[in-house]
Amino acid sequence: MKKNIFFVLLLYCSAWGSLHAASTDEEIGHLLQFVEQSQCTFERNGKLYSSHQARAHISRKYSHIKKRVKNTEDFIRYAATQSSITGKKYHATCNGETITSEAWLSNELSRYRQRER
Numbered sequence: 001m002k003k004n005i006f007f008v009l010l011l012y013c014s015a016w017g018s019l020h021a022a023s024t025d026e027e028i029g030h031l032l033q034f035v036e037q038s039q040c041t042f043e044r045n046g047k048l049y050s051s052h053q054a055r056a057h058i059s060r061k062y063s064h065i066k067k068r069v070k071n072t073e074d075f076i077r078y079a080a081t082q083s084s085i086t087g088k089k090y091h092a093t094c095n096g097e098t099i100t101s102e103a104w105l106s107n108e109l110s111r112y113r114q115r116e117r
Helices: 002-037 049-069 072-080 103-116
Strands: 041-044 047-048 093-094 099-100
Touching: 002 049, 002 072, 041 049, 047 049, 047 093, 049 072, 072 103, 093 103, 099 103
Parallel strands: none
Antiparallel strands: 041 047, 041 093, 093 099
16 A cells, blocks of 8 residues: 555656646747847847847757756756856847846746746
8 A cells, every 4th residue: 555655656746747847848948939039139248149149059058058957947047147158147138228138038937927827
């Protein structure tokens, strides 16, 4: 009986983990699409990049650090916030307004989560 309960709990935890990972993947996919479709200008280490170039850079960086990412906030923190070489923060300029990429993506993540409820 104890083995059966343990097995059921193990299955439940595994299923919950899979659902959580899928949700994180969906959120990250949304953020990458959001960056690309934004038509904003991105500043990284003092140089300006298009939204397409920003998405490509963030995607490449994410592929290198994917094992460290446990949730979407980790994705933002490790792949889309600052240069891992210089430590300089990334910025997005949209409609003449500049904001850190961390704040910009965190705001979008909050909006996305509200819509998905």
